[in-house]
Amino acid sequence: MNILSIIIFLPIITAVLLFFVRIPIRLIKIVYMMVTSMIALLTLKLYISFEHHASIQFEEMHRWISEYGINYHIGVDGVSLGIVVMNAILMPLVAIALYKQRDKRGYWINLLFVQGGIMGVALSLDLMLFYLFWEIMLLPIFLMIGLFGYGNKNFITMKFNIYTIFGSLMMLISILYIAVQYKLQFGVYTFDLDKLQNLVLDSTQSILVFSGFMIAFAIKIPIFPFHTWLIDTYRSAPTGAVVVMSALMAKLGAYAIWRVLFTLLDKTSHELASYFITIGLFGLIYFGISAMNQTHLKNLFALSSASHLSLIVVGFFIYDVYGLIGSSYLIVAHAISSAALFMMAAMLYERTKTYDISSLGGIAAVAPRFSIFFTLFALSIVGVPMTAGFVAEVLIVLGAFHYNIYIGFMTATTLLIAMLFMFKMISQVLYGKASKATENFEDLRMHELMALIPLALLVLAMGIFPNYFIQKIEPTALSYTVEKEVSYHE
């Protein structure tokens, strides 16, 4: 069996088995740790043996539904590698950080399930398989918010679910439509991304198909104006689910633009690129400004996440090799820091029982370790030099300047805006006078440190030695820009 299949199915099968076995919660946590660590090790092996010079590797293909040409076809390239590695690293760390907080079986079983689902989406090279995993990874999140969420959770999880599935169904129709068109042109059905590239669609068709896909991805990311589920959901969701959603699932939306739209509808994506750059830039500024006015910590992180995801979209659509590399770098960099920040927010809540920014303050004085880590991850989000965020954002801004000087200026404002809301938040939360809630703030415990140190090291490593990481992405990015002769702004 291929290593990728193990990465996808080991967590899913374990989750199903754990559901049927009645064992104490302590054992479930141990099994969870064992499985996720094993996945992490396998992924590490995958990362090291990933060749620098090739695009898609470790391919595996089996026939599944032969009449419709649906195959079990998986493989990894430079961009999906980032998501896979992030997924593998974050899952055990989430468990380490939260291991005292959650004593429900469903929590860990769902997390395992969602890990498999996300791996599946990132690695699928067949559209039906992609769709299958795309939907499957939604279910555990739906259950987690409903079971362990806060506030009006039933309504919120239903809203999130319905919102997302609407997008998915539009994508389904698009998938079926291109498959049927392929059959009309070539005589057989196929859902394989490689083969579907040969398809020729006229401009109306391709715009319709494009929008079908784009609705699904835009809702998942989310980009303006499909963001209305975002704040509620992030606020209501338990920490594990938020980490998964902001650090991984949202990134998958951006990744899917690359994987599906840039592969299949290259020309249309070019034609429509300027619209999405505009929407992305608007979202970047709009979400950033909204973030400044938030008093709820999770809302602020949600909006800051949305703002950076818009930046990723901009980076993709400017179709410049710097932009592509920058965006895929930001996918990873932002995943680390946003996951860490959401975890730290949960630790903060555990100690102070509040997310309200105005009732916090003075933590730096009582809990220096907490403050250092908190600041580091916040700075990485802002994009301060030496952190991972800086490299990514500079690359995107560079690409944007290549594209158009005004777009470049607009994109550069992201640094400014992020700085405004993050520094404001930091000054209110960490500095100032200690409030009633933060008087007896306990500094990071051992297991929390164990969860955060690897992430912090990664942020620094990615900020200081970007070359090692970029060389894995570069061939893939080049294959999208050079081979297809899309760099039209020499």
Add this chain to the structure above:
Amino acid sequence: MSNALIALAVPGLLLFSALFILLFGFSAYYSKNRGYYITLITLFITFCISVNGVGDIHSAELLPQLFNAMVIYDTFSATFISLFLLGGFLSLAIAKSFIDQTNFFTHESFVLFLFSLFGMVVLTMANELLTAFIALEIASMAVYVLVGLNKESLRASEAFFKYLLLGSFSASFYLLGMMLIYAQAKSTHLNVIAAYIFNHDLNSQLLIIAGGMLIIITIMFKIAALPFGAWVLDVYEGASLPITAYMATVFKIAVFAFTIRVFLKNNDLIQLVFDPLVVIGAIITMIGGSLLAVIQNSVKKMLAASSVVHSGYLLIALASIEDADSSASSAIIFYLFAYFISAIGAFGVLSYISKGTDKHISFDDLNGLGKNTPIIAVSLTIFMLSLAGFPSTIGFIGKFYIFTSAIESGYTMLALLGAITAFISIYYYFKVIVHLYFKESAYVKVEYGYRVSLGFIIISAFIVLWGGVGTSLIFNIPGINELNELSKHAIRSLAF
């Protein structure tokens, strides 16, 4: 076993068992359990026999001298017969707990059950309008009585009366349509009518067109497609749960079997004249059914209303049939299987947890089931996901086939509407899941007993999952491919 023998043995055995129970029902040796097991074993044996006719492509008129070529046995009918014998078996097996805990399942009910299956078996083999009518009425009559089985329940009696009245009324349309067709084509034999339509100018066939329209009305009534499906909510609500499951799945399959045969035989005419009708029917059915389903408070009524929506999906595929080779017709068979296994499971869970009582199961009654009885809750969740068309369940593959065939035939907008309806259905199916897991309730350990019923519910749930992801590459168990191949064979035998 030769095919003719199978074709005779299956209805013969059904009739024999029915008469046997009828004869000995009043004797001292009869008990409800014995009647139940005789029925169950009959269904199992007939299923095992009829499965032998599935697989290879064959088609032959059954005893042409005796039946005057009115009955035909081909892979198509073999597939359908196996399908609803399995359906009858499963719905009865799951209903074990319900039947035991109620007192209105007398020996007549098993007789009626077998009679209705006999009617359906003949219906799928009928190659002539009159035979089909008689078979349809045999099945319907039995089902009418089954609906009103619980004489003490006012709602059941109301449902029975309503269904009987409307059903007979709609059957008269069929008679009239058949008469009109006979007046012009001078035959009620499907092959002769098809030949007549093929050889004559379309403009001269007004009577056939009018007759066909009337027959379509009856079909729409029987499969509960709107605007002729107004009876469905009250009748499904009034009937006891196993009967509702039986009507919503098995009976619908039988009607569709006949419909596909008629449609494929007279394809040209139907494409030209009746397709718009079916399309409009599909649109109204999907939208109306969704609206009905969204507003329901009782789970049973919601499932009833959503079965209307599923008829709408099937109508999409019916409209997309272009010729015997098109994927639409095999998509219908696959979807029928997908729907029947999921719906039987869903209704089965309801009948299992209702413990034989007549009360409404509202959404709130499901609260806490996820905590108290996880296995039942998971099974119900799987059935709901399948009905909603969530990937990795058989319901998704069914929808996938139907939408693909619709797009292939140029009905992209219809497929889009289908997707939107599926989107609405997420709301009411996921509502069940929300109530199962997320609503607070006290921990009450309820002992349901009846491991047989539970076992078959779990088996159905596994079939639903396996039908969604299964492949013969793993464990060498027949998966999606093989199911698909079966339905292809069935359709090909029609043109054989």
